Amino acid sequence: MVCNVCDMTFQRARTDEQRNERRRQILDAAAAMLTEVPVAGLTLTALSRRVCLAKANVLRYFESREAVLLALLEAEIADWISELESATPGAGTAPERGDRLADLLATSLTRRPVLCDLISAQSTVLERNISADTALQHKRAVLGYLGTLVRFTGRHLPELGDEDAATLMQTVMLTAVAAWPGSRPPQAVLDAYAADPALAVMCVDFTDVVRRTTEVVAAGLLTRERQPR
Template structure:
């Protein structure tokens, strides 16, 4: 059942109707992030793109940041769904002796690099997205993030010989931190892009996937038994 207000807004009543409306708002946020920097996207612009009044968006999300936090959680879940098919299979028997951490690390880094939306939001999580939200929203997000980290660790432990449960958890969480730091360095603003075109500043270029792959390989090698 839906209810039409005096302003013409059709209020979703059933849980499935509310979920459809929530996903439509998240879709609008995702589309905008493909066009504008996150800092330039206001709640008003997000509401306009979703075809709703700002007050109606606030029926589903308490702030702009809450929308992006949930979009981050959605993108992370979609990545985890796809990750097993993007990593090399676990070697069997004698093949384990020739296992290449570098091959695993490159596949892992490439899987992340193919999802710029996930990287962009992960890099803004603590400095932007976890501000202007309530304690309860943060609690829900953190619980979901911890569950996703355990799911990620299980995938990694399944694919990397010698990587135990505790080590896989550490690898999963540490690579997340690496992504958050490397992404903005590899995707700077216009002034930085122009400046590092100078011949003596070429070393300042950051190849996101390449650097993440090397750091992941080093970390994985150190954590294997």
């Protein structure tokens, strides 16, 4: 069909390769839109216009807007992990390496606002309009990513066992979920901070919160590992 919005011609995808390409185009469009609008502002109608497909045709590839965003979240996590794994574990004491790991995780997340937007909306928005099959597929993918992150943590902090490494990574993600929206207040709150500078202490610095929380949890886990049980 011919799309009047972006003047491109699309044909029905008939092979697996074509269908995968169409899914990739939809996800790329969604990622681009999330640099312009928050998760709540990305509608299926707007997305279908961006990729020059009828809404019904977008639903041939994803069962809902939320399913699109979950798939995008998985892709963003995979890209984040690829970035993390390019970092070489450094030398030093375990606490020093723990602090460096905390900084790496915090700064890398800060550079990925789309990922942070998606993980902060995962349980409250993205998982609310999907089928059990989509939920199962997504949770299995996330579990696989967690396993990869646990192994990554083990390379930087081998003193931690798998259980403590998983605890550390779960804490990082939960901290990001809570800190990201708090670090992006609406204009009315920003105006309140400007009107009363004393209130600015309530403004959340995302990078600092994730870094400090990760440092504290890593230090606590390392201390516990050294204690007799």
